[in-house]
Amino acid sequence: MVRFENVGLRYGMGPEVLRDVTFGIPQHSFQFLTGPSGAGKTTLLRLLFLSLKPTRGLITMFDRDVASLGPDQVAALRRRIGIVFQDFRLLDHLTTYENVALPLRVQGMEEASYAAEVRELLGWVGLGEHMHVLPPVLSGGEKQRAAIARALISRPEILLADEPTGNVDPRLARRLLRLFVELHKTGTSVLIATHDIALMDQFDARRLVLQDGRLRIYE
Ligand SMILES: Nc1ncnc2c1ncn2[C@@H]1O[C@H](COP(=O)(O)OP(=O)(O)OP(=O)(O)O)[C@@H](O)[C@H]1O
Ligand SMILES: [Mg+2]
Known part of the structure; x- marks a missing residue:
């Protein structure tokens, strides 16, 4: 559904935060994205949600090169992706x-x-x-x-979640993770960014590990 080929990203004139990142989100997959604070997890999710453009490399989503999409096409693509932001972004007046x-x-x-x-x-x-x-x-x-x-x-086809258990106790964290597993069973591809190793250990899923801007994959 999604493919990254040698993707690099830098903010402004800064150093490359992501380097040569190559991975995919297969259909009906359940994966963790992990790595130390500042490793680039949120940045990677922002690329996936099309709120950042890569500074190099190729990102294809649903068989489209995302670099070639206009604003309407970006909006249409985003409707197929659900995202839980690290800072929630709820509207306080609703x-x-x-x-x-x-x-x-x-x-x-x-x-x-x-x-x-x-x-x-x-x-x-x-x-x-x-x-x-x-x-x-x-x-x-x-x-x-x-x-x-x-x-x-x-009902997104891909669900991205950035530290979705960052503010809850271990019991609720497990419950929320089970909720994502249930969602995965209904056919959604799930990618969860977390640095909670104890939590990941309780679930059998592929791990994408970011370190120094590079991504390694552990099956
Ligand atoms: N808007 C920005 N402008 C410049 N640098 C940024 C910006 N956003 C993030 N960075 C830098 O990019 C790097 C990766 O940040 P990112 O937020 O993706 O890390 P993270 O893995 O999500 O960390 P955490 O676990 O703390 O949430 C950091 O060095 C950060 O300072
Ligand atoms: Mg983050």
Whole structure:
């Protein structure tokens, strides 16, 4: 679904943060992306979400060279990708329910057609009781789950998550990971950035390890 060939990225005039990165996101895959703080995990996810362009190398997504895409095509491609940001990016003036429903609303869907699904998904991530509150009153873990629900509501083909368990205790972290495993079972390709080795050890998945800008793959 996605292929990186010798991708390099630098911010401005800075050093190359990613160097010769080659890997893929196969259909129906479940992978971890790991490496020390500052190794470039978020940067790699931003490339995958098309919010950064590579400074060299080739990225193909759904059989398209992403360098050749115009803004409309980028928007269309992004709709096939769900992302959970490291800093959540919930809108504080919208309720949990409204935040999760937002991707569908901006696509012009009628509330009646998605209300039940949004409620069900919020129940699934354990936020059924918090549907009508604003994000500032949610705990870190609850915000995280709201961000996960928002990423899932449009049924993406690829789900990217940046430290989705960074703000929760180990038990909830395991539960959230199981949720991603369930999602994977429904056919979604999942890529999770984390530096929680203890957590990764509990799941049998391929590991993409970033170190000094280079990516190594451990099956
Ligand atoms: N907008 C930016 N401008 C310049 N440098 C940046 C920018 N964003 C990130 N960097 C640099 O790129 C490198 C990789 O950062 P990135 O955020 O991708 O790391 P990370 O692996 O996600 O780290 P963490 O585990 O702490 O989230 C770091 O050295 C960082 O300082
Ligand atoms: Mg990061």
